Amino acid sequence: MTKIKALLFDFDGTLLNTNDLIIQTFMHVLEERFPGQYSPKDCLKFIGPSLKQTFSEITPGEEDAMIAKYRAWNEAHHDELITEYPDVVSTLEQLKEMGVKLAIVSTKRNDMIDRGLEVLGASHLFDIRIGACDVKNVKPDPEPVLLALQRLGIEKNEAIMIGDNSHDIEAGHNAGVKSAGVAWSIKGEAYLQQFKPDYMLHHMSDLLSIVKER
Incomplete structure (x- = not known):
């Protein structure tokens, strides 16, 4: 063997x-772009794929701007939300x-x-x-x-x-x-x-x- x-x-x-960090970050950027349309449970499917893959699906043509917003919030709250x-x-x-x-x-x-x-x-x-x-x-x-x-x-x-x-x-x-x-x-x-x-x-x-x- x-x-x-x-x-x-x-x-x-x-x-x-990092699950809480990822879900909260997605909720922050998606609530701003699509008010009231996403729940934390909805964000589970975004855990795993790359940011490029995810935002290409939900905001085609706006990937770079959405990724930049995601990263800014994620980095600012990284250390406090991970366990x-x-x-x-x-x-x-x-x-x-x-x-x-x-x-x-x-x-x-x-x-x-x-x-x-x-x-x-x-x-x-x-x-x-x-x-x-x-x-x-x-x-x-x-x-x-x-x-x-x-x-x-x-x-x-x-x-x-x-x-x-x-x-x-x-x-x-x-x-x-x-x-x-x-x-x-x-x-x-x-x-x-x-x-x-x-x-x-x-x-x-x-x-x-x-x-x-x-």
Whole structure:
């Protein structure tokens, strides 16, 4: 059985709880543009896709202006609205000690990944991070996953792509790597199971046994 040498993590909603931040940011910009038309529940479907993908659908032709408004509010309220998931950092530290390579594969901007990692206190644990600035095509396209493998020097069968959204699982499938969903996804475990991840994590520490088993 092939040994798992690398874990590729989505960031928002997987390692750091940014759900409230994202929903409140969307509500702020959409309420201004479409008063009374969106609820926080409506904003759940915007978690996962890139901002470009989302605003291309709901405000075609106004993407750049809407993204700028989104980012301004999001950055101003970032640190106050994010929270940590249980045992994320301690598990990452144990994985690192086991010699597993760790990477971020996210659809968000690189500088905001770095800011989130700093708040989490986990910047030193990751070998690389792939953000929206590094690729032409974001998840579920396989490009970000394949670029991470290339930069890590890891084969497809030696990695797992981990995330809280369909885009993460599908990116793993499309790149030919195993995938894992996180049951703490705001969209729920049943939602993720539809996309047939190879593993479902109920706690961050589940990764320790998965890596040891292989």
